[in-house]
Amino acid sequence: MNQLFFLSLFLLGFIGMLLNRNLIKLIIGFEIMEASVLLWFISFTNQGGNPPIYLLDKPGMVLNDPLPQALALTAIVIAASNIALFLTLVIELSRYHKASDVDKIKGLRD
Amino acid sequence: MIVGNYFSLEPPFIFLTLWGIFLTCLSFLAVPVFAPLKKKTFALLYLGFAGGISLVFLSESWLFLVIGWEIITLTTAFMVSQSHRKLGQQYFFLQFVGECLFLYTVILAQTTGYQKVGVISEVWLQNLFIVGVGLKSAIFGLHFWLPPVHSQASPPVSAILSGLTVKIGFVLLWRIIPQENAFLLGLGLIMAIYGGIQALLATDYKVLLAYSTISQLGYIALGIGIGSPLARAGSILHLVAHSLAKSTLFIGSGLWEKAHHTRNIYQFQNSWGKNPLNALATTIGFLSLAGIAPFAGYAGKHLIKLEAEGNLWLLILIQLISFLSVLYSLRFLWWGLFKNRSNFTLQKEVQKSNLSFQLLIATFILLILGIWPSTFSALLGIETDGLFLWSFQKILSNLIPLVTGGLLLFWLGGLSVRPKKAPSLDFLFQGTYTCCYRISRRCFQLLDSEKWIKEGLGGGILLLSQKIYRIVFTSFSNQLLLIPILLFLLLLLARIK
Amino acid sequence: MRLSFLLPLLIVLPLLTAFLIPLIDILAIALRKILVIISISLELVFSLSLLFYFSPLGKEKLPISYYLGGWEPPLGISLSLNHLGLIFSMLVSVSLFLITLYSLEYIEHHEGKYYVLLFVVLGAMQGVVLTNDLFNLYVFIELLTVASTPLVAFDRTSSAIEAGIKYIVYGLLGGLFFFIGIVLIYLSLGTLSLAEIALSFSSLPIPFQETVLIFFIISLTIKLGIFPFHFWLAKAHSSAPAPISALLSGVMLKLYLCVFLRLFWVVLDFPLMEASWLKSFVLYLALGSSLLGHLFAFQEEDLKRLLAFSSVGHIGIIVAVLLVNTPEALYGGMLHIINHLIMKSALFLDSGYFLQFTKSHLIKDLKGVFHYNRYLFASFVIVVLAMIGIPPLNGFFSKWYMLLAFVEEGIHLGGIVVILGSLLAIPYYFRVISYGISPCEEKPVVSLSQDPPPASLMIFTILALVVLTVVTGIFYFCLNPILDGAVQELLPLQIYPPFPGGS
Amino acid sequence: MKIFLLLVLFSGIGFLLIDNLRFLSNSGFSLGAATHYYVTQGFEQTGALNLVSSILYDFRAFDSLGESTVIFAAVSGIVSLLSRKTLPVSSHGLSIIVKRIFGILTPFLFVSGIYLILHGHLSPGGGFQGGVILGTISIVFCIVYGSSFDYTRYSPQSKTILEVSGALLFLAMGIIGIFLEGFFLANWFSSPERLGKLLTPGSIFGINLGVGIKIGAGLSIIFYSIIQKRIEGK
Structure with a gap:
C-alpha cells in the first residue's frame, strides 16, 4: 500500500512534467518525482526504530538505518543545486524569449 | 588478437611486385612532362603508390591487403584530383564504395575460416569476391566509372590507373580462384x-x-x-x-x-x-x-x-x-x-x-x-x-x-x-539520378520534386534524412514523452520470454 | 601498493585547483594561468606514472585499490584501478591536458569560472573512472552534469542557453533514473560497494533484476544520447565553445561508456541481459541510433551540429558492438572509444580554430576559410580520412575489428551500419572540405578579424591530436596489452576480479 | 490525446513496476553488513553520536566532498551565467516594524545556525542544515532591509573567500588525515573515550564547520546572483 502511494506520486510528477509546457512547472514535476523517490527510500528503510542518534544515557536502543538518510541528504543537495542551475538558465532564457512555453521556443526543438 | 603480418615471398608475387614498381617508375618519369610544377607532390604520391602495390601483392594477411589497396586508392585519388578536383572526389567516393564491398567480403572470408589470402574453395565466397572487387576492378556491371576517370586523368596517372590499379583485383581473383x-x-x-x-x-x-x-x-x-x-x-x-x-x-x-x-x-x-x-x-x-x-x-x-x-x-x-x-x-x-x-x-x-x-x-x-x-x-x-x-x-x-x-x-x-560526347562521371551520376528520379516520381507523387535534381546524387538520401529529421525532431515535450514510452517498452519486453 | 595514494590524488588535485582559482582571482589574477598549467601538468604526470608502473611493461600488477578514510569497502568508499580504469584515466588526463592548453587561448571572457568548472569536470571524470562505490558514482555523475551545464551555456547566446536547458533536463532525468536504480539495489542488497553487488546481484528474483537493469539502461541511454534520447546531444555539443564541444563529444560520452561497461558487464548480471530480450533490443536500438545519427549529419548544414550528429552515429555503433560481447567485439569497441575520442576532439578543436574567423557556423558560409592556415587544413583532412576509416589511420582498425565482431556473430545489420556510416560520412565531410577550400575572391565575407590571432598553443594542441591519430593508427597494436587486460576483465562468466579485500 | 496516451502508458508502467517490485515488500528491509556496523559500533569508532553525520563526514566523507563540490560548481556556474554589469535592485525593504523585529531576531538565527553546525555530530543537524540557515540570514537581509543592504556591506568577494575557505578547510581536513592516519579523509584526532563532548570527533567537527561556511556563503552568492537586475546599456 505504501509503495502504491509513492509510485502514484512518482507517476503524477512524471505526468506533470510531460503535460506541462511551462518550464517552471516542468521542473516542479521533476521535483515531485525526486521527492517521491526519496520519501520511498527513507520510509521503506524505517523499521520503526528511533532516529539514528545514539543517546549516551539510553544504550541499546533500536536505531533506524542511518545510511539512507545520509544518501537522501546528499541527493537533496545535489537536486537543489541542479534546480538552482536550471532556474538560472530559465532566467537567462527570459532575456531572449518572453514566453516560457517550451513548444513555442523553437530552439528547444532541435 | 594481433594479426600476424605474414608476407608470401613466392616467385609470382615477387615478380609482380617488382613489375609494379618498375611500371610505377616508368610512369613517374613521365610526370615532369605533364605536370612540371607538382613534381614533389607526385613523387610522394608515387612513393606511396609503390608501397601500396608491394603491400598488396606480397601480403598474405587480409588486413595488410586491405591496407595496401586503400593506400593505393588514396594516392591515386589524390593524383587524379591534382588535375581534376571534382573528378578526384568522385573517383575516391566510388573507390570507397568498392572498398566497403571488398572489406565486407574479406571479413566474411575471415570469419568463414580463411585467415590467410589464398585459395578459397567455396564457390559462393568466390562469387562474393568477384562482386567485392567488382567496383574497384571494373568488372562488367560495375565498370561504369572506368572510361570517364581513365580518359580524364592526366596521362601518367591514367597509365598507372589503367596499367596497375585495376589489375590488383584480378591478381587477387587469380590467387583465390583455383x-x-x-x-x-x-x-x-x-x-x-x-x-x-x-x-x-x-x-x-x-x-x-x-x-x-x-x-x-x-x-x-x-x-x-x-x-x-x-x-x-x-x-x-x-x-x-x-x-x-x-x-x-x-x-x-x-x-x-x-x-x-x-x-x-x-x-x-x-x-x-x-x-x-x-x-x-x-x-x-x-x-x-x-x-x-x-x-x-x-x-x-x-x-x-x-x-x-x-x-x-x-x-x-x-x-x-x-x-x-x-x-x-x-x-x-x-x-x-x-x-x-x-x-x-x-x-x-x-x-x-x-x-x-x-x-x-x-x-x-x-x-x-x-x-x-x-x-x-x-x-x-x-x-x-x-x-x-x-x-x-x-x-x-x-x-x-x-x-x-x-x-x-x-x-x-x-x-x-x-x-560521341566524352563520358563523364557527372553525366553518369546525373543520368542514374534522373532515371531514379523518374521512377520515384511515379511512385511517390508527394515527395518534393524540385530539390531532387538540384542536389545531385546525394539528393535522395538528403531528402530522406531531412524528412526523418523533421519527423523525429518534433516539439520538446514530445521528445520528453519518449522516455516513458521506452520505459514501458523495456518493462514489457522483459516480460516476454 | 606504494602508488595507490595516487588514486585519490588524481581526483583531489583538480578539485583543489578548482577551489584555489577563485582565491587566486581575488589575490593575483596573473598567477591563474600558471596555476592552471602546473595543475594540469601534474595531473598528466600522475596519470602517466600510473601507466608507467602498471602497464604490462611495468613492475607492478593491477588491480590496486585505496580505502578512503581507512574504511574497508562495505563500510566506506574505496577507489580502485584496473585495466579498464587505467585506460579511461589515461584518456581523461591526456585529453583534458590538451583541451586545457587549447582553452588558454580560446576562452576570452569569464576565464576564472571557466577553469573552475573545467577542473571540477576533470575531477569528476577521474572520480567516475576510479570510484568503487555505486552512490559515489552517482555523485560524480551528477557533479559532471552540474559542472558541464554552465560550460554548455557558456556563450550565453540564445541557442547556448536553450542548449543548457535541454542538457540539464535530460541530465536530471538520467540522474534520477540512475538514483532509482541505486535505491532498488540498496533496498534489496543493503550494500553500495560495486564488488559486493557483483557477488550477490544474481541471487535476486529475475523480474526485480530486470527492473534494475531497465532503470540503468534508461539512465545510460539518456546520458549517452542513444536514439530516442539523442535530442539534447547535438544542441548541446554544437552550442558550447569549441574546447567544451571536444570535451563533451570526445571525452564525456566515452566516460559514460566506461560506466556502461563497468555496470552491465561487471556489476550487474550480463548473462541475464543476454537471456532476455533486453540485450538485443538495446543493440538494435543503438544500431538504429547510429544510422540515424549519420543520416542527420548528412542533412545538417551547421558544421558543429554535423560533428555532433556524427558523434551520435559513432556512440551508437560503439554501444552496439560492445553489446555483441565477444573478445573481438569488446576489443574493437574499446579501440574505437580511444580512436573516436582522439578524432572527434581533433575535429572539434580544428573547427573551433576555423570558426573563430566566421560569424556563422553554416557550411555554406565557410567559403575559403581553410585558407587561413594550410597546415591545420591538412590536419583536418587527415582526421576526416581517419574518421571515414582509411588505413593506416586509426579509424580503419577499429572499423575492421567492429566489422569482424559483427560478422562473426552473424549480426549483418551491424556490419552494414558500420559500412553505411563510413559511406555516408564521405559526402558530408567532403562538402565541408570543398566549401572550405573553394577559392574566394575576397577574404571570407563573414570574417571578424582579418589577421588570424597568434594561436600557437591552439595549433600545437590540434597537431598533437593529429599526430596521435596517425600514431595510434600505425602502432595500434601497442595498445594491445592494456586493452587485452581490460577485455579479460569484462569477459562473461568471470565474476569481477575481486578488489583486494573488497568482499 | 496526449493525456490518454500518458494514462495508458503510466498505468502500464505502474502495473509492471508493482509486479516486478513485489519482492521488495514481501521480503521487507533488513540491515546490511555495513549498516549493522554503523548502528552498533559507529559512534565508538568515530566519536560522533549522530550517525548520519558520522556517515556523511567520516565513513562516506568522499560523497560529501563530491556533494559540496556540486554546490561549488553550481555557484560558479550560476555566477558565470548571470554575471553582468549589474546594479542591485533598488528596493528599500519593508516597514520599520519588520526591520526592528528582524534586527532582534537575526542574532538568534545566526546562533541557531552556528549551533547546528557545531553540534552536528551530537544532535540532529550538521553542516548542510546549519549552512542553509546561515544562508537564509543574508536572504532575510535582502527582503527586509532592501537589496542593497547586504550587497554593500559584504562584497561578493568576501563571500567567495568564505566559500572557498570552507571548501579548502574540508580538503585540509582530508589531507591532514593522510599525514596523521595514513589515509585521505581519515578521521584524525577522534577520541571516543570522551564521547559526547564537543571536540571529540576530530575531523568531523572541522568538516562540519567547513561545509557549513561553504553552504552558507554559496547559497547567499546564488541568491544575490539571481536577484540582480540587468540594466540595459551598461
Missing part, C-alpha cells in the same frame, strides 16, 4: 565483347584506350574463369603484358594530345612526322593489345585459346573477341598513324620531349615479352615448355585475323563513326 568459375567466365566474355565494341565505336583516343582496358580485363577474367592451369598462366601473362602496353599507350596518348591539340582520332595529322618514336611505341602497343604474334600480348592470349579448344562455342567466342581487338587496334592505327603520311617531315620541338628513353625501354620490353615469353613465364613460376614454339599453323592463325581485319576495315572505309 578452378573454373562459370560466373567469372561469363562476366569476362561479356566484358571483352562489350569493351571491344565500345572501343571500336570510340572516337576519343583516351576513351578508346579505356574501353580497350575493359575488353582486355575481360580477357584476363576469362582466363581465370576457365580455371585450368594453362589458362590461369595465360591470364596472368596477359595481365603483365597488358599492363606494360597500356601504360605505354596512355603515356603516349598524352604526347599525342600535345602534338595534335586534340584527342579525336580523326584529326590526328602526320603522326609519324611529329613523333616517330611515340608512333613506333603506339604501334607496338596496339599490336600487343591485338595479340599479334611477335608482340607481348600474344603469349597470354595464345595460352587461353589453347585451353578453350575443347569447347567449340567458347573457342568461337574467344576468336571473335580477339578479332574485335585486332579490329579496333587496326582502326586506330589506320586513322591515327598511317592515314596522312604524305608530308613526312620531322618537327624538332616535339621530338625533344624527355620521354624518348622510357618509351624506348617500354618498346624494348614489349618486344622481349613477345619474342621470349617463356623467360617471363619462368619468372612468374609457370611451366610453359614448348608451348611458345613457332609453327606454320600459329603464324597462320595470327595472319588470318590481321589480314581479314585489315580488309574489313578497308571495305568499311576505316569505320568512321560520328564522334
Whole structure:
C-alpha cells in the first residue's frame, strides 16, 4: 500500500512534467518525482526504530538505518543545486524569449 | 588478437611486385612532362603508390591487403584530383564504395575460416569476391566509372590507373580462384565483347584506350574463369603484358594530345612526322593489345585459346573477341598513324620531349615479352615448355585475323563513326539520378520534386534524412514523452520470454 | 601498493585547483594561468606514472585499490584501478591536458569560472573512472552534469542557453533514473560497494533484476544520447565553445561508456541481459541510433551540429558492438572509444580554430576559410580520412575489428551500419572540405578579424591530436596489452576480479 | 490525446513496476553488513553520536566532498551565467516594524545556525542544515532591509573567500588525515573515550564547520546572483 502511494506520486510528477509546457512547472514535476523517490527510500528503510542518534544515557536502543538518510541528504543537495542551475538558465532564457512555453521556443526543438 | 603480418615471398608475387614498381617508375618519369610544377607532390604520391602495390601483392594477411589497396586508392585519388578536383572526389567516393564491398567480403572470408589470402574453395565466397572487387576492378556491371576517370586523368596517372590499379583485383581473383568459375567466365566474355565494341565505336583516343582496358580485363577474367592451369598462366601473362602496353599507350596518348591539340582520332595529322618514336611505341602497343604474334600480348592470349579448344562455342567466342581487338587496334592505327603520311617531315620541338628513353625501354620490353615469353613465364613460376614454339599453323592463325581485319576495315572505309560526347562521371551520376528520379516520381507523387535534381546524387538520401529529421525532431515535450514510452517498452519486453 | 595514494590524488588535485582559482582571482589574477598549467601538468604526470608502473611493461600488477578514510569497502568508499580504469584515466588526463592548453587561448571572457568548472569536470571524470562505490558514482555523475551545464551555456547566446536547458533536463532525468536504480539495489542488497553487488546481484528474483537493469539502461541511454534520447546531444555539443564541444563529444560520452561497461558487464548480471530480450533490443536500438545519427549529419548544414550528429552515429555503433560481447567485439569497441575520442576532439578543436574567423557556423558560409592556415587544413583532412576509416589511420582498425565482431556473430545489420556510416560520412565531410577550400575572391565575407590571432598553443594542441591519430593508427597494436587486460576483465562468466579485500 | 496516451502508458508502467517490485515488500528491509556496523559500533569508532553525520563526514566523507563540490560548481556556474554589469535592485525593504523585529531576531538565527553546525555530530543537524540557515540570514537581509543592504556591506568577494575557505578547510581536513592516519579523509584526532563532548570527533567537527561556511556563503552568492537586475546599456 505504501509503495502504491509513492509510485502514484512518482507517476503524477512524471505526468506533470510531460503535460506541462511551462518550464517552471516542468521542473516542479521533476521535483515531485525526486521527492517521491526519496520519501520511498527513507520510509521503506524505517523499521520503526528511533532516529539514528545514539543517546549516551539510553544504550541499546533500536536505531533506524542511518545510511539512507545520509544518501537522501546528499541527493537533496545535489537536486537543489541542479534546480538552482536550471532556474538560472530559465532566467537567462527570459532575456531572449518572453514566453516560457517550451513548444513555442523553437530552439528547444532541435 | 594481433594479426600476424605474414608476407608470401613466392616467385609470382615477387615478380609482380617488382613489375609494379618498375611500371610505377616508368610512369613517374613521365610526370615532369605533364605536370612540371607538382613534381614533389607526385613523387610522394608515387612513393606511396609503390608501397601500396608491394603491400598488396606480397601480403598474405587480409588486413595488410586491405591496407595496401586503400593506400593505393588514396594516392591515386589524390593524383587524379591534382588535375581534376571534382573528378578526384568522385573517383575516391566510388573507390570507397568498392572498398566497403571488398572489406565486407574479406571479413566474411575471415570469419568463414580463411585467415590467410589464398585459395578459397567455396564457390559462393568466390562469387562474393568477384562482386567485392567488382567496383574497384571494373568488372562488367560495375565498370561504369572506368572510361570517364581513365580518359580524364592526366596521362601518367591514367597509365598507372589503367596499367596497375585495376589489375590488383584480378591478381587477387587469380590467387583465390583455383578452378573454373562459370560466373567469372561469363562476366569476362561479356566484358571483352562489350569493351571491344565500345572501343571500336570510340572516337576519343583516351576513351578508346579505356574501353580497350575493359575488353582486355575481360580477357584476363576469362582466363581465370576457365580455371585450368594453362589458362590461369595465360591470364596472368596477359595481365603483365597488358599492363606494360597500356601504360605505354596512355603515356603516349598524352604526347599525342600535345602534338595534335586534340584527342579525336580523326584529326590526328602526320603522326609519324611529329613523333616517330611515340608512333613506333603506339604501334607496338596496339599490336600487343591485338595479340599479334611477335608482340607481348600474344603469349597470354595464345595460352587461353589453347585451353578453350575443347569447347567449340567458347573457342568461337574467344576468336571473335580477339578479332574485335585486332579490329579496333587496326582502326586506330589506320586513322591515327598511317592515314596522312604524305608530308613526312620531322618537327624538332616535339621530338625533344624527355620521354624518348622510357618509351624506348617500354618498346624494348614489349618486344622481349613477345619474342621470349617463356623467360617471363619462368619468372612468374609457370611451366610453359614448348608451348611458345613457332609453327606454320600459329603464324597462320595470327595472319588470318590481321589480314581479314585489315580488309574489313578497308571495305568499311576505316569505320568512321560520328564522334560521341566524352563520358563523364557527372553525366553518369546525373543520368542514374534522373532515371531514379523518374521512377520515384511515379511512385511517390508527394515527395518534393524540385530539390531532387538540384542536389545531385546525394539528393535522395538528403531528402530522406531531412524528412526523418523533421519527423523525429518534433516539439520538446514530445521528445520528453519518449522516455516513458521506452520505459514501458523495456518493462514489457522483459516480460516476454 | 606504494602508488595507490595516487588514486585519490588524481581526483583531489583538480578539485583543489578548482577551489584555489577563485582565491587566486581575488589575490593575483596573473598567477591563474600558471596555476592552471602546473595543475594540469601534474595531473598528466600522475596519470602517466600510473601507466608507467602498471602497464604490462611495468613492475607492478593491477588491480590496486585505496580505502578512503581507512574504511574497508562495505563500510566506506574505496577507489580502485584496473585495466579498464587505467585506460579511461589515461584518456581523461591526456585529453583534458590538451583541451586545457587549447582553452588558454580560446576562452576570452569569464576565464576564472571557466577553469573552475573545467577542473571540477576533470575531477569528476577521474572520480567516475576510479570510484568503487555505486552512490559515489552517482555523485560524480551528477557533479559532471552540474559542472558541464554552465560550460554548455557558456556563450550565453540564445541557442547556448536553450542548449543548457535541454542538457540539464535530460541530465536530471538520467540522474534520477540512475538514483532509482541505486535505491532498488540498496533496498534489496543493503550494500553500495560495486564488488559486493557483483557477488550477490544474481541471487535476486529475475523480474526485480530486470527492473534494475531497465532503470540503468534508461539512465545510460539518456546520458549517452542513444536514439530516442539523442535530442539534447547535438544542441548541446554544437552550442558550447569549441574546447567544451571536444570535451563533451570526445571525452564525456566515452566516460559514460566506461560506466556502461563497468555496470552491465561487471556489476550487474550480463548473462541475464543476454537471456532476455533486453540485450538485443538495446543493440538494435543503438544500431538504429547510429544510422540515424549519420543520416542527420548528412542533412545538417551547421558544421558543429554535423560533428555532433556524427558523434551520435559513432556512440551508437560503439554501444552496439560492445553489446555483441565477444573478445573481438569488446576489443574493437574499446579501440574505437580511444580512436573516436582522439578524432572527434581533433575535429572539434580544428573547427573551433576555423570558426573563430566566421560569424556563422553554416557550411555554406565557410567559403575559403581553410585558407587561413594550410597546415591545420591538412590536419583536418587527415582526421576526416581517419574518421571515414582509411588505413593506416586509426579509424580503419577499429572499423575492421567492429566489422569482424559483427560478422562473426552473424549480426549483418551491424556490419552494414558500420559500412553505411563510413559511406555516408564521405559526402558530408567532403562538402565541408570543398566549401572550405573553394577559392574566394575576397577574404571570407563573414570574417571578424582579418589577421588570424597568434594561436600557437591552439595549433600545437590540434597537431598533437593529429599526430596521435596517425600514431595510434600505425602502432595500434601497442595498445594491445592494456586493452587485452581490460577485455579479460569484462569477459562473461568471470565474476569481477575481486578488489583486494573488497568482499 | 496526449493525456490518454500518458494514462495508458503510466498505468502500464505502474502495473509492471508493482509486479516486478513485489519482492521488495514481501521480503521487507533488513540491515546490511555495513549498516549493522554503523548502528552498533559507529559512534565508538568515530566519536560522533549522530550517525548520519558520522556517515556523511567520516565513513562516506568522499560523497560529501563530491556533494559540496556540486554546490561549488553550481555557484560558479550560476555566477558565470548571470554575471553582468549589474546594479542591485533598488528596493528599500519593508516597514520599520519588520526591520526592528528582524534586527532582534537575526542574532538568534545566526546562533541557531552556528549551533547546528557545531553540534552536528551530537544532535540532529550538521553542516548542510546549519549552512542553509546561515544562508537564509543574508536572504532575510535582502527582503527586509532592501537589496542593497547586504550587497554593500559584504562584497561578493568576501563571500567567495568564505566559500572557498570552507571548501579548502574540508580538503585540509582530508589531507591532514593522510599525514596523521595514513589515509585521505581519515578521521584524525577522534577520541571516543570522551564521547559526547564537543571536540571529540576530530575531523568531523572541522568538516562540519567547513561545509557549513561553504553552504552558507554559496547559497547567499546564488541568491544575490539571481536577484540582480540587468540594466540595459551598461
